[in-house]
Amino acid sequence: MNPAFSELSLAEPLARAVAELGFSSMTPIQAQAIPVVLQGRDVMGAAQTGTGKTAAFSLPLLQRLLKHASSSTSPARHPVRALVLLPTRELAVQVAQQIELYAKYTELRSTVVFGGMDMKPQTAELKRGVEVLVATPGRLLDHIEAKNCVLNQVEYVVLDEADRMLDIGFLPDLQRILSYLPKQRTTLLFSATFSTEIKRLASSYLQDPVTIEVARSNATAATIEQRFYRVEENDKIQALKQVLRERTIGQAFVFVNSKLGCARLARSLEHDGLNSTALHGDKSQDERLKALDSFKKGEVQLLVCTDVAARGLDIKDVPAVFNFDLPFNAEDYVHRIGRTGRAGASGLSFSFVCGRDTKSLAELEKLLGKKVEVEPLELESDRRRFGGDPGRINDGQRLWHDPRGSAEARALRPPPRAARPAADPFFEQPYQPKLAPEAKPEWEQQSAKAGAGTRSVSPFIRTKRKVAALFKAATPVAAGAECERQPDPEPVA
Incomplete structure (x- = not known):
């Protein structure tokens, strides 16, 4: 039996907010991490997706920051005390909303800054003063360079989805941000997956950390049924529609590996009558938030997305996740399927x-540490084409076979196609010359008729068109001939 939140002795404003959200008992990661964070220790926490890691660091942070709560309107009384860094915009918005709910009855202020949006509203919030700042690394650096926020009084730093935060893509920005923070601080790292390299790198940022692993590292939730189907690339859309229909799935995430493939798949499914929308990095932030909000409200059946939606998104009651493409990084598989269950x-x-x-x-x-069983998937169109025989299966290479025996498999093969009839029998006849071998072509016969001393002209050659000349050409003089001298004219008297 998991311990209850009442055993934590939370402050009355926090306890009231937790009760309103309907939280009664803690998850394993919450039960182990919250007491340690309340002691001010550094933590490296690993737990499966969907186990409440956000509350595991949010509640103890707010509890320890209550001593700084103030009702003053002066920004100087509300410096940044806790910094929460996340890799994606959608996850940053979600975490900020949850922290706001937990701090609902306190005087603590919080806000979120992320890219893809105008900086002016975010700057106004920062100038007003906040104790808890949730941010993505790139946009936070923009505000630091613009001198919109000062981080010299930060006491707590949280890296959510720490394996992605410590990835080579975010590491330079993260190092720059940490250089602006005090050296004496409490650092918390939470993620569902931790590789050996990430653990070694994270140890350089933590001081005597407490490692909390409530399950085997990189493990998937036991409540999720995982199925692998061998399907050829061109049959994936048909397989997706068939599984949706057979399992009567109302909503699902559909993950692909590329932005272009995400947009194309969403358009194709929409054309086939399935209410779907795309979510990838090339969309504007407004479009991404609208797509996510429509999916949360149940207005969209399929959310076709890249790995930008693979981490941290907490949407309740999503029954299924489809890996239309297997992820390039195996760790992303754990995060993808964690959007359900x-x-x-x-x-x-x-x-x-x-x-x-x-x-x-x-x-x-x-x-995963185990062998994955890949099942063949019988498509309905193939079932109708070959008479509905349950023995015929598609092995993913368009090769049809029957596991009961080769003789039966040969009998089930469709008859060969008949040869296409020729369009015109004339073209099937062999070449037959019209003239005898000794006969001459017509143009040679015309030359013989013209005579030996005259120039022969083929009737197939058009003669040069005659045009009237303005001056006649001078008559040429024969070679060696002498010109007659004309007498000079007589002088006029």
Whole structure:
């Protein structure tokens, strides 16, 4: 039995907010991490997705910051005391909303800054003063360079989804941000996946950290049913629609690996009558927030997205996740399927595997520590085409076979196509020359008729058109002839 929140002796404003949200008992990561953070220790926490890691660091931070709460309107009385860094904009917005709910009955202020939006409203919030700042690294550096916020009084730093934050893409920005912070601070790292390299790198930022792992590292939730289907690339859309129909799935995440493929798949599914929308990095922030909000409200059936939506998004009651493409990084698989089965609920995960996914599948099996069973998927169109025989299966390479025996498989093959009839029998006849071997062509016969001393002209050559000349050409003089001298005219008297 998990301990209750009442055992933590939270302050009355925080306890009231937690009770309103309907939280009664803590999850394992919350039960182990909250007491340690309340002591001011550095923490490296690893837990499965959907286990309440946000509350595990938010509640103890707010509890320790209550001594700084002030009702004063002066910005100087509200410096930044806690900094929460996240890799994606959507996750930053979600965490900021949860912190705001927890601090609802306190005097503590919080705000969020992220890219893709105008800086002016964010600057106004920072100038007003906040104790808890939630941010993405790039936009936070923009505000630091513009001198919109000062971080010299930060006491707590939280890196959520720390494995991505410490990735090579974010590491330079993260190092610059940490250089603006006091050296004496409490640092908290939380994620669902921790590799050995990430642990070694994170240890340089923490001081005597407490490592909390409530489950095996990189493990998936036991409440999620995981299925792998071998499907050829061209049949994936049909397989997706068939599984949705057979399982009667109302809503689902559909993950792809590229932005272009995400947009194309969303348009194709929309054309087929499925209410879907795309979410990827090339969309503006307004479009991304609108797509996410429509999916949360149930207005959209399928959210086709890249890995920008793979981490941290907490949308309740999403029954299934589809891996239309296997992820390039095996760790992203754990985060993708974690969008379903949240807070102990059951969920479904379907992954389509084709011939090019051999390497990705091997890396995934190494991460999960077990052999993945890939099942063949019988498509309905093939079932109708071949008479509905349940023995015929598609092995992902458009090769049809029957596991009961080769003789039966040959009998089930469709008859060969008949040869196409020729369009015109004339073209099937062999070449037959019209003239005898000794006969001459017509143009040679015309030359013979013209005579030996005259110039022969073919009737197939058009003669040069005669045009009237303004002056006649002078008559040429024969070679060697002497010109007659004309007498000079007589002088006029």
